Amino acid sequence: MSDLIDILERIRPDVDFTAEQALIDDGILSSFDIINIVTDINLAFSVDISVADLTPDNFNSAESMMALIESF
Amino acid sequence: MLTDMKSGSLTSCLERTAAAMPGKVMFIDEYGSITFGDFVEKARRLGRALRKYIDEGGDGVAVIVDKSIRAPLVYAAVMYAGSFYLPIDSTLPTARKKQLIGIASTPLLLVAARGQDADELGFTGMTLAYDDLEALASGPAGNADDGDGRDAASQAALSDTGAPEGGDPLCVIFTSGSTGTPKGVTLSHSAVLRYLEDFARIVGLGPEDRLAGQSPPDYVAALRDLYFPFICGASTCLAPKRLFSFPTGLFEYLNEHRATALFWVAPVLSYCAEFKVFDAVGLDTVNKVVFTGSVLPSAHLRYWQNHLPGAMFMNHYGPTEATATVSYYIVSHAVAESEDLPIGVPLPAVGVELLGEDALPVAEGEIGEIYVRGGGLAIGYWRDADLTARSFPVLTVGGRAAERYFRTGDMGRLLPDGNLAFHGRKDLLIKLMGHRVELAEIERAAARLDGVTEAICVYDPERTLLTLFYTGPATDGNLAKYLRMNLPDFMIPRRFHGLGEIPRLPGGKPDRRHLRDLAIDLAS
Numbered sequence: 001m002s003d004l005i006d007i008l009e010r011i012r013p014d015v016d017f018t019a020e021q022a023l024i025d026d027g028i029l030s031s032f033d034i035i036n037i038v039t040d041i042n043l044a045f046s047v048d049i050s051v052a053d054l055t056p057d058n059f060n061s062a063e064s065m066m067a068l069i070e071s072f
Numbered sequence: 073m074l075t076d077m078k079s080g081s082l083t084s085c086l087e088r089t090a091a092a093m094p095g096k097v098m099f100i101d102e103y104g105s106i107t108f109g110d111f112v113e114k115a116r117r118l119g120r121a122l123r124k125y126i127d128e129g130g131d132g133v134a135v136i137v138d139k140s141i142r143a144p145l146v147y148a149a150v151m152y153a154g155s156f157y158l159p160i161d162s163t164l165p166t167a168r169k170k171q172l173i174g175i176a177s178t179p180l181l182l183v184a185a186r187g188q189d190a191d192e193l194g195f196t197g198m199t200l201a202y203d204d205l206e207a208l209a210s211g212p213a214g215n216a217d218d219g220d221g222r223d224a225a226s227q228a229a230l231s232d233t234g235a236p237e238g239g240d241p242l243c244v245i246f247t248s249g250s251t252g253t254p255k256g257v258t259l260s261h262s263a264v265l266r267y268l269e270d271f272a273r274i275v276g277l278g279p280e281d282r283l284a285g286q287s288p289p290d291y292v293a294a295l296r297d298l299y300f301p302f303i304c305g306a307s308t309c310l311a312p313k314r315l316f317s318f319p320t321g322l323f324e325y326l327n328e329h330r331a332t333a334l335f336w337v338a339p340v341l342s343y344c345a346e347f348k349v350f351d352a353v354g355l356d357t358v359n360k361v362v363f364t365g366s367v368l369p370s371a372h373l374r375y376w377q378n379h380l381p382g383a384m385f386m387n388h389y390g391p392t393e394a395t396a397t398v399s400y401y402i403v404s405h406a407v408a409e410s411e412d413l414p415i416g417v418p419l420p421a422v423g424v425e426l427l428g429e430d431a432l433p434v435a436e437g438e439i440g441e442i443y444v445r446g447g448g449l450a451i452g453y454w455r456d457a458d459l460t461a462r463s464f465p466v467l468t469v470g471g472r473a474a475e476r477y478f479r480t481g482d483m484g485r486l487l488p489d490g491n492l493a494f495h496g497r498k499d500l501l502i503k504l505m506g507h508r509v510e511l512a513e514i515e516r517a518a519a520r521l522d523g524v525t526e527a528i529c530v531y532d533p534e535r536t537l538l539t540l541f542y543t544g545p546a547t548d549g550n551l552a553k554y555l556r557m558n559l560p561d562f563m564i565p566r567r568f569h570g571l572g573e574i575p576r577l578p579g580g581k582p583d584r585r586h587l588r589d590l591a592i593d594l595a596s
Binding site: 009010011012013014024027029030031032034035036038050051052054055056 | 314316317318319320343346347348349351352505547548549550551552553556561562566567568
């Protein structure tokens with residue numbers, strides 16, 4: 001989890017990823033951010049997030065992103 | 073094409089098109105839709121109500137807009153009121169909106185966006201809310217001339233207000249400025265009309281087409297989404313911004329609304345290709361794809377071509393100062409993986425010269441700066457005569473009579489087949505999500521934060537990665553937060569690195585090349 005938080009904070013140092021639960025629904029992350037996050041996650045965790053995984057639910061919080069990573 | 077070439081203004085185009093198809097849907101947004109007939113009638117009434125707030129000084133109207141039908145409605149209302157608009161997207165940070173309102177310095181601010189708090193803008197002139205304007209327009213004054221039917225009302229509206237003529241300003245579009253502050257570019261009715269009429273013909277756009285608008289409502293690309301309906305009777309869906317984060321939902325939206333034509337910035341098409349969105353959802357109705365704003369990697373174009381074999385693909389190039397119009401390239405072959413797409417041949421109203429530092433034409437096949445002349449040129453920079461004179465010089469080139477040109481700052485080369493190839497920039501301007509961004513503007517904004525001594529921004533086009541190096545006691549977090557409150561999101565660096573000192577060239581200038589390499593190292 002701390003690896004993921006590091007990735008997220010490098011992309012958006014202004015967001016508290018340990019607390020936010022509505023990163024997409026509240027418009028905190030832009031499409032820019034999402035593509036950067038997915039690229040970095042794929043690289044760091046050797047996973048392959050595909051278009052079917054690209055849903056608001058999977059990216060609303062660090063926990064949901066971690067759950068997505070662990071589903072591979 | 074419904075319109076002829078004699079059309080003088082966008083409102084006269086709108087009148088003609090609406091008369092031909094009053095019941096056809098013109099715009100769709102997330103709140104509803106409007107027909108051509110209702111649109112023109114409402115725009116006239118709003119325009120008549122607005123007119124008494126417009127002074128004679130030619131100052132224009134600053135307009136806070138959201139991505140909804142209200143944007144084209146208030147733009148048309150301002151035209152009917154005999155003025156021109158300076159649009160500002162309500163989703164920008166408040167400090168940015170204030171900055172743009174300051175640069176606009178109009179006597180009147182029209183707040184058309186839903187949810188926009190007018191007080192937070194701190195505007196000292198006259199502020200008019202959309203709902204108040206609408207109430208005025210539906211009152212007796214607004215309806216006074218409508219009793220005799222549409223044509224009479226239209227005549228009254230136009231003769232009352234003095235309909236705009238071709239050379240009149242239509243709008244002022246804000247872009248990034250190399251001095252560190254944004255600048256406004258004043259565009260004329262005639263340049264916008266000529267461009268859209270020619271372009272609609274080249275693309276083959278007509279009433280059967282439905283555009284899916286991607287552009288924010290205050291960006292130059294919105295001219296296509298908003299005014300193709302005026303010109304050729306096409307309809308436009310103003311697709312909500314949030315759809316563009318999740319491409320499957322976006323594709324479902326395109327199918328649901330039977331979109332046929334996409335005029336999108338290249339990064340959005342890349343985004344869809346990188347996530348192989350066609351694996352999840354196909355596109356049923358799209359048959360024209362025009363990409364602008366920056367280079368679309370050929371692998372991404374190939375992906376789109378493979379999945380939409382019957383569609384027309386076109387690369388389109390044009391800076392704001394040339395009314396978005398310069399050249400186009402129809403991709404009539406399956407592109408190879410590593411092919412460099414040309415930016416193509418000039419539109420009919422446009423002339424292009426490639427000039428060297430001495431403002432003389434370069435030798436055939438050599439790289440030169442792209443200079444543009446002809447009917448697409450902007451009127452100039454808003455309230456900046458010096459910059460206008462520098463950027464739009466009157467030149468005598470290659471035996472032609474003296475003419476006004478725009479120096480694009482883009483480098484180009486003429487290929488043997490007559491197409492123009494793009495060869496990058498001569499300065500620090502970059503393209504992010506299709507928007508022109510001056511790195512100096514980001515650096516200036518960062519340096520305004522207490523705790524930042526110096527800031528240098530570098531860009532890695534391969535990774536589309538914007539990195540900010542800074543010196544001083546600030547932290548990455550408070551710097552990112554500060555920039556987010558002051559700049560549009562496409563201008564926010566994705567990486568921050570504090571340095572003990574900025575590396576310099578012998579002359580004392582920051583060593584940008586070294587920092588660019590460092591940014592690439594740090595990212596990998």
